[in-house]
Amino acid sequence: MLGQAPYVMFALLFGAAIFGLMRVLTPRAALGGSEAESGPGGPEGGQNAVLVHALRPFYALFLPAARAVQVPPYRARIERQFVSAGMAGLMSADEFIAYKLAMGVFFTALFGVLLGFIIMGMSVPVLVLILLFILGSFFPDVWLGGLVSQRQLLIRRALPYVMDLLTLSVEAGLDFIAGVHKVCEKARQGPLVDELSFTLREIQVGSSRQQALRNLAARVDMQEIRSFTALLIQADILGASIGPVLRAQSDLLRTQRFQAAERAGAYAATKLLFPLIMFIMPAVFIVIFGPIALNFIYGDAVIGG
Numbered sequence: 471m472l473g474q475a476p477y478v479m480f481a482l483l484f485g486a487a488i489f490g491l492m493r494v495l496t497p498r499a500a501l502g503g504s505e506a507e508s509g510p511g512g513p514e515g516g517q518n519a520v521l522v523h524a525l526r527p528f529y530a531l532f533l534p535a536a537r538a539v540q541v542p543p544y545r546a547r548i549e550r551q552f553v554s555a556g557m558a559g560l561m562s563a564d565e566f567i568a569y570k571l572a573m574g575v576f577f578t579a580l581f582g583v584l585l586g587f588i589i590m591g592m593s594v595p596v597l598v599l600i601l602l603f604i605l606g607s608f609f610p611d612v613w614l615g616g617l618v619s620q621r622q623l624l625i626r627r628a629l630p631y632v633m634d635l636l637t638l639s640v641e642a643g644l645d646f647i648a649g650v651h652k653v654c655e656k657a658r659q660g661p662l663v664d665e666l667s668f669t670l671r672e673i674q675v676g677s678s679r680q681q682a683l684r685n686l687a688a689r690v691d692m693q694e695i696r697s698f699t700a701l702l703i704q705a706d707i708l709g710a711s712i713g714p715v716l717r718a719q720s721d722l723l724r725t726q727r728f729q730a731a732e733r734a735g736a737y738a739a740t741k742l743l744f745p746l747i748m749f750i751m752p753a754v755f756i757v758i759f760g761p762i763a764l765n766f767i768y769g770d771a772v773i774g775g
Contacts, residue, residue: 522561522569529565529572536567548614554691555617556661566614570607577606621661622692628662629694630727633720640713646702647673665690679706694723 545563552558552566561569582599632653639649647670654667665686672682683699698719705712 525569525572529568532568532571532575533564535571536564539567550688550691551614551618553689554621555614556621556664557617566610570610573609574603574605574607577609578602618691622690624660625662625665625690625692626694628658628660629698630720630723632657632662632666633698633716633723637713637716637720640716646679646712694726 545567548563548566552560578599582602635657636649636653639652640646644652650666650670654663654670657663668689669682669686672685673679677685680703683703687696687699701715701719702712705715
């Protein structure tokens with residue numbers, strides 16, 4: 471068992487390298503706001519998904535099996551995540567499930583057959599092959615969830631500045647639509663500006679303001695945006711001025727951002743405990759108590775002469 475430890479370590483490092491390569495090759499279009507285009511489901515990434523398009527002929531073979539997977543809640547969640555990642559229309563739910571199956575087969579063939587059996591000459595148990603298939607099939611979910619989280623982080627960072635600019639525009643005498651248009655012109659390009667631009671186009675083609683704001687909240691899927699759109703819809707229904715509403719929301723967002731920074735600073739000390747206990751403290755103990763232990767075991771002639 472100990473003789474196979476180097477092979478297992480090599481397999482783990484090789485797997486980490488493959489996983490990192492796949493992360494690099496997967497699309498980052500959701501993070502590039504300046505190249506975004508609008509699609510029927512929301513703002514889409516303008517760049518191509520390198521790995522997804524390269525493997526399309528491969529995972530297309532699994533489409534019949536993917537269509538047999540009838541899980542409506544999971545399919546709806548996949549479609550919402552693609553919209554939230556800014557890549558609506560990149561893949562359908564059937565294609566994404568087929569992509570998951572293809573990644574499961576790819577991981578199983580790479581690690582179970584090629585690396586384990588052919589290179590290392592070990593017989594791989596069936597249970598390990600099943601675990602490899604499950605691990606590979608989870609990679610697309612991790613990738614898509616990571617894109618959604620990163621895009622929401624960019625929106626959360628840009629939201630206070632955009633809210634301040636929108637508040638100043640409305641308080642200067644512009645109505646809400648003109649204020650959003652001014653924000654889209656003056657603010658730095660990013661996912662939030664792309665979403666607001668798409669909302670403007672929805673209103674221009676005939677959607678009501680309330681429906682466009684609801685669609686914005688559904689696309690972004692963030693609590694801050696849901697609160698923002700709910701306040702605007704309520705003000706629109708009651709006929710109230712949106713200037714004070716925007717000012718209060720802007721102050722609230724800035725306060726929440728400061729509180730989040732304080733929480734992150736407080737969590738930093740807790741996150742340092744694990745590396746401190748696992749790596750730094752053992753090294754300190756070895757330096758301090760190592761000579762004492764050696765002197766106790768081997769006598770005074772070994773250390774210090």
